[in-house]
Amino acid sequence: EPEVTQTPSHQxxxxxxxxxxxxxxxxxxxxxxxYRQILGQKVEFLVSFYNNEISEKSEIFDDQFSVERxxxxxxxxxxxxxxxxxxxxxxxxxxxxxxxxGELFFGEGSRLTVL
Amino acid sequence: xxxxxxHPSTLSVQEGDSAVIKCxxxxxxxxxxxxxxxxxxxxxxxxxxxxxxxxxxxxxRIAVTLNKTAKHFSLHITETQPEDSAVYFxxxxxxxxxxxxxxxxxxxxxx
Numbered sequence: 001e002p003e004v005t006q007t008p009s010h011q012x013x014x015x016x017x018x019x020x021x022x023x024x025x026x027x028x029x030x031x032x033x034x035y036r037q038i039l040g041q042k043v044e045f046l047v048s049f050y051n052n053e054i055s056e057k058s059e060i061f062d063d064q065f066s067v068e069r070x071x072x073x074x075x076x077x078x079x080x081x082x083x084x085x086x087x088x089x090x091x092x093x094x095x096x097x098x099x100x101x102g103e104l105f106f107g108e109g110s111r112l113t114v115l
Numbered sequence: 116x117x118x119x120x121x122h123p124s125t126l127s128v129q130e131g132d133s134a135v136i137k138c139x140x141x142x143x144x145x146x147x148x149x150x151x152x153x154x155x156x157x158x159x160x161x162x163x164x165x166x167x168x169x170x171x172x173x174x175x176r177i178a179v180t181l182n183k184t185a186k187h188f189s190l191h192i193t194e195t196q197p198e199d200s201a202v203y204f205x206x207x208x209x210x211x212x213x214x215x216x217x218x219x220x221x222x223x224x225x226x
Contacts, residue, residue, distance in 0.1 A: 033213065043151075043159060043204055043216040056213045091158060103149060104214060106158040 002026045006092050006107035013114055016081050021110045023075045023092030032075045033093040033104065034067065036060065043091065049075065082114045119207050121217025128195050129225055136220045138205035139187040145207040148181060148188045149214070153202045162203075163190070195224045 005024045013019050025032055034046040048055040049067055066078045075094075079086055089111050093104040118141040128134050140148075146167040151159035165172045165179045165188065172179050176195075181188040188207075192199055205217040 035216075042218045043153075045213055045215055048213040102147070103161045103164065106160070108158050 004092055004094050004105050004107035006090075006110050008110055009108065010111045011113070013082055013112070015084060015114055019079045019082055019086075019112060021077045021079075021090050021092075021112070023077075023094075023107055024073055025075055025092070025094035026096075026105055029094035029096050029105070031055075031095045031097065032067075032069070033095075034077045035091045035093060035106075036088045037091065037109075038088045046077070046090075079112075082112070084114050087112055087114045119205060119215050119217040121205050121220060123220060124218060125221045125223070127223045127225065130195060130197060132195055134190075134192045134195055134199070134222055134224075136190045136203055136205070136222070137187060138189070138207070138217050139185075140207040141186070142207065143183075143186065145186075147208045147214075148179070149206050150177075150179060150190050151204045151206065151216075153204065153219075155201075159204060192222075195222075197224050197226050200224045 004026055007022045011019060032049040036044045036046055045058045046061045047057040047067055052069060064080045069075050089109045091109045092107040095102050095104050119138055121138045126134055149164035150162050152162045153159045163174050163177050163179050165181050167183055170181055176193045178191040200223050202219045202221050204219050206214045208214055
């Protein structure tokens, strides 16, 4: 069964450093998402991406965050200058349908620890 | 934006009993309501979903009910087993383009 894959599984970084999290969507999926989950808390929406542009973003997704699909396969989340409060599990999710109408398939997550 | 409220935050039941988790949403245009199960350290996985054109859906021990008028939906797990222990998240659509999650319910099934 095809899966969403994410790398790295765990990254430790110093505050102020840039981080790039990578996701390989399921091949026929068109809608891509990043969610964040701080330990023990809810899954929080960050951004949705379709047709090579951002469709929606939450108030969490400020100027420090960006997404792109540089090579037609990877879908990346970049955090320009990490803060302590960015420590969380970041989940990529993809869907063959607009996110409001179909199942989201989640990757295993990338755990980011900011020191 | 969409506000999805989920209750209770924790739920403990005896093996074999039923468990019910409830969610409310604010956007009357929402039309897709999935439930995800997340085991410790794992990704959320879809267990059941319902669309706004039906009021109830059942899959073996799991059922979901939807009341569009009241804007609430519920997850029902019957004959609970220890392996049902996990965090359960409800979700609802906003803007027909993305999905927002409830705060989660930590279900513990005691053997």
